[in-house]
Amino acid sequence: MAFCLKMKSDYSFLSSTIKVIDAISFCKQTGNSYLSLIDTNLHGSMEFYSLCIKNNIRPIIGLEVSVNYNGIISPFTLIAKSEIGYKNLVKLSSLSYNQVVEYKVLAMYAQDIALVLSSKDSILSTYISDNNLFDANELIESLKEIYKDVYIGIYRYKGSSPLLLNDIKEYANQANIKCIA
Secondary structure (H helix, E strand, O other): OOOOOOOOOOOOOOOOOOOHHHHHHHHHHHOOOEEEEEEOOOOOHHHHHHHHHHOOOEEEEEEEEEEEEOOEEEEEEEEEOOHHHHHHHHHHHHHHOOOOEEHHHHHHHOOOEEEEEEOOOOHHHHHHHOOOHHHHHHHHHHHHHHOOOEEEEOOOOOOOOHHHHHHHHHHHHHHOOEEEO
């Protein structure tokens, strides 16, 4: 069953107009048993969780944060794998509110969290598009030391480069990282 892993709600101001209740209704109509909420804050996560459980839908809760990695600001998508992971997201959400999280802080709150690096606008995609495999490898090795589960999110969007997406997929295979849609 296909579903959107990176759904944002109207709780992510100026990023989405989707209301949590509407997403739940759509999920039920289409027969999906999973639904995710990956906002830039966790304001809607309790409503989302409660409505998912009430409607027999498995909730996936995440957080998109801006991270300062060696002076470069990049979006990281963090997904809770358990209640402990959710509590760590809450801590990171508090630290990231209206600011950038320093890379070294991620390790303090990494337990039970999966990381997804985007093929769009992330530091990894920049490294790969610049053919800077040394820094890409350094980034991935550093992330694997922090997170047990590191993925590359492949996003096809209007204006996306098929060549870059292929380069990212090829890199993921070489680095032994799973790609997710």
